[in-house]
Amino acid sequence: MAIATINPATGTTVETFPELNDAEVEQKIGIACERWRTYRNTGFDERAECMRAAADLFEKEVDVAAQLMSTEMGKTLAAAHDEALKCAHGMRYYADHAAEFLADEPLADASAVGARRALGRYQPLGVVLAVMPWNFPMWQVMRFAAPALMAGNVGLLKHASNVPRCALYLEDVFRRAGFPEGCFQALLISSRKVESILRDPRVVAATLTGSELAGRSVAAICGDEVKHTVMELGGSDPFVVMPSADLDRAVETAVAARVQNNGQSCIAAKRFIVHADVYDAFTERFVSRMRGLKVGDPFDPATEVGPLATEQGRADVEELVDDAIAAGATALCGGRRPDGPGWFYPPTVITGITRDMRVFAEEVFGPVASLYRVADIEEALEIANATSFGLGSNAWTNDETEQERFIADLDAGQVFINGRTTSYPELPFGGVKRSGYGRELAAHGIREFCNLKTIWMG
Known part of the structure; x- marks a missing residue:
């Protein structure tokens, strides 16, 4: 893929960028x-001062950052605005909490190990390569960059080729x-150059958010080099609705959960698993809301769903939906690409899904909802867990026993x-399973790229 800004609402190439050469x-x-x-x-104080200055810039330039995101990957301007503020x-x-998260830890009763003191100290690993996706082109990077820089690491960013x-x-x-030169550098390169960077002994670790295929590749290379990795891969999140749920809230949240970021989010709810007692009522309201969403120019304030980010992305979504319908599924709304320029796909709800359809097992990265009717909580959990992914999950119930069951048994x-x-x-x-391993954010995220050094003092 060329390194280029291509407006997904029109399909027009705005700007191309030369790839960095090996030197x-x-x-x-x-x-x-x-x-x-x-x-x-x-x-930490010096790093925090720079990090807060970066946050100030994001807040001051929120409109600039939002326009970049909407132009390059098609998210609505309102969503892009929110993403920029979330980065800040x-x-x-992390500016406020890094010192606390990485403070020395007492490890044991020192006398039990024959020491005067025994403690653990978190120290940065070094140069970390981040291979990042286009769907949240600033927030996803910030989830790595803010904790990594606050921990004392430096970052190299290999971003998706469509968001240079x-x-x-x-x-x-x-x-x-005010971060010193070289603390964070963007590498405008194609994916074919990633392996040589990962094998460079000066690069000590990597983090990737993206497809399972990309994750397997990077993890295999880093495994061969014995380098630490964090993987956040795909998701096919279940959204379970039980009879005790607040149906109005569940429907409104279900719509927002499925079409957030034009349906292109690893943690977007994708499979809607609804108890038979409320299935008809939920389906009627859900389909009506999905059908009524305004699809269009992401810069139009009235737009609720913009285009998919790439032409191939739309083709992938279309292929999964067409496969399901050809095998007997029904599209309750949507299901056909519109005429005209840009890579738009309508909000779609499909039902009658069977296990032999690709959509049952594969992630649909677009505004397509798969709808299932279940008889009880056992069937709901069985379908929810019948996937190779395990990133996020949603359960709607006001029954405390059911809540605890979902917490315990959702994979x-x-x-x-x-x-x-x-x-x-x-x-x-x-996530778990093929959704990856390791953790971002909170205290866990900043510690991922640190060496917990055990210190024994006699």
Whole structure:
């Protein structure tokens, strides 16, 4: 894929960017390595001052950042605006809490191990490569960059090829905020250059958010090199609705959960599993709301669903829906691409899904909801867990026994009861099964790229 800004609402190429050559990549890695030798010894107060300055820039330039995101990947301007402010919030969170999260830890009763003192100290690992996706082109990067920089690491960003302006903007923000040159660098490169960077001994770890295929590749290379990785991969999150649920809230949240970011979110609810007692009422309201959503120009304030980010992305969604319908599923709304320019796909609800359909097992990365009727909580859990993914999950019930059952038995890194799965700086984020491993955000996220050094003092 060319490194280019292509407006997904029109399909028009706005700007192309040259790929860094091998010598330029080598130079940037060298700069990062040299910078880490000094940056690792800076104090938390100094790092926090720069991080808060970066947050100030995001808040001051929120309209600039939002326009970049909407232009490059098609999210609505309102959603892009919120994403930019969320970045500022995440930066302030780590500026405020990094010293606390990485404070020395007493490890044991010192006398039990024959020591005067026994403690653990968190120290930064070094140069970390972040391979990041286009769907949250600034927030996803910030989930890595804010904790990594506050811990004393330095970052190299290999961003998705369709959001180069966002990548360069992020690098520029950190530079203007006062971080030393080389602390955070964007690498405008194709995926074919990633392996050589991962195998460079100066790059000590990697984090990736993206497809399962990309995650397997990066994890395999880093495994061969014995380098630490964090993987946040795909998701096919269940959204379970039981009879005791507040149906009005559940429907409104279900719509928002499915079409957030134009349906292109790993933690978007994708499979709606509804108890038979409320299935008809839920379906009627849900389909009506999905059918009524306004699809259009992401810069139009009235737009609720913009285009998909890439032409291939739309083709992938279309292929999964067409496969299901050809095999006997029914589209209750949507299901056909509109005429005209841009990579739009309508909000779609499909039912009558069987296990031999691809949509049963694969992630649909667009505004398509799969709807299932179940007889009881046992069947709900069976379908919810009948996936290779395990990122987020949602369960709607006011029955406390059912709530505890979902918390215990949903195979996921996150369970949200009577709410929509989302990411907060304050909560750890990550999945199980083929949704990846490791955690971002909260204290867990900043510790991922630290060495917990055991210290024994006699």
